[in-house]
Amino acid sequence: MSDTPQHHILSVLVENRAGVLARVAGLFARRGFNIFSLAVAPTEDERFSRITIVADVESTPLEQITKQLFKLIDVVKISELDPRNAVERELLLATVRAPADQRGQVVEIVQIFEGKILAVGNDQITVSLEGHPSKIDDFEELLRGYGIVELQRTGRIALPKLERESGRALRPVKGKAS
Numbered sequence: 001m002s003d004t005p006q007h008h009i010l011s012v013l014v015e016n017r018a019g020v021l022a023r024v025a026g027l028f029a030r031r032g033f034n035i036f037s038l039a040v041a042p043t044e045d046e047r048f049s050r051i052t053i054v055a056d057v058e059s060t061p062l063e064q065i066t067k068q069l070f071k072l073i074d075v076v077k078i079s080e081l082d083p084r085n086a087v088e089r090e091l092l093l094a095t096v097r098a099p100a101d102q103r104g105q106v107v108e109i110v111q112i113f114e115g116k117i118l119a120v121g122n123d124q125i126t127v128s129l130e131g132h133p134s135k136i137d138d139f140e141e142l143l144r145g146y147g148i149v150e151l152q153r154t155g156r157i158a159l160p161k162l163e164r165e166s167g168r169a170l171r172p173v174k175g176k177a178s
Contacts (some may be wrong), residue, residue: 002006007036009081009088010061011157012051015074016042024075035092037090037155048076052157081158089155091135092140093118097127097147106146113139143168 014020021040028035037054055065069075091154098106098120105127110117113128129139133156140151 007083008053008055009063009083009086010051010055010065011079011081011158012053012069012075012095012169013077013079013124014044014051014072015047015076016047018073020049020072021051023051023072024069027072028053028065031064031068033065036063039155039157041157042127052155054156061162079160085161086158087161088132088156088158089130090136092136092151093126093153094128094140094143094151095119095126095149096143096161097123097126097149099123102146106143107140112150113162115139126164135142 006132014024025035025038027033034056035053037057038051040051042047042048043050055062066078069078093169094097097105101121103125106127107117108126110125111127113131113135115127117125118128119126127143129136131139136153140148140153
């Protein structure tokens with residue numbers, strides 16, 4: 001596996017107003033930029049939403065995307081997150097064929113991947129898995145062997161990895177208790 005990122009992850013902080021997502025998506029459509037994944041939700045501050053956009057490195061010039069995004073009045077901040085220095089997650093929900101003779105195998109796959117069984121029917125199971133997009137891809141690939149009835153993925157969300165002091169553990173200071 002290569003260390004070279006195959007995609008750009010843009011974390012775009014926008015004002016939480018009606019129509020902002022449509023303007024951002026419209027900009028991508030007008031410019032012919034290909035969006036691999038798009039997720040949007042309010043942040044810890046209800047005045048803002050964060051849009052996580054994953055775009056293909058090969059087909060999309062990053063500088064052009066950011067210049068165009070900054071032209072939108074509702075855009076507050078844009079951060080590019082290097083996949084090597086970001087925490088990425090995605091959610092998958094799937095209903096899978098699971099007749100009685102195969103149900104144990106499907107349950108075992110869900111357990112191995114640390115997923116959850118959400119609903120059980122006569123010959124189908126609905127499952128969920130949260131994790132890194134590559135883990136989600138692997139899980140989906142294995143489920144396909146049993147027959148996926150329905151599938152939904154959220155798209156990526158990402159934040160920068162936290163910095164840590166290297167080589168030093170924090171220790172309590174000896175002395176008087178205050």
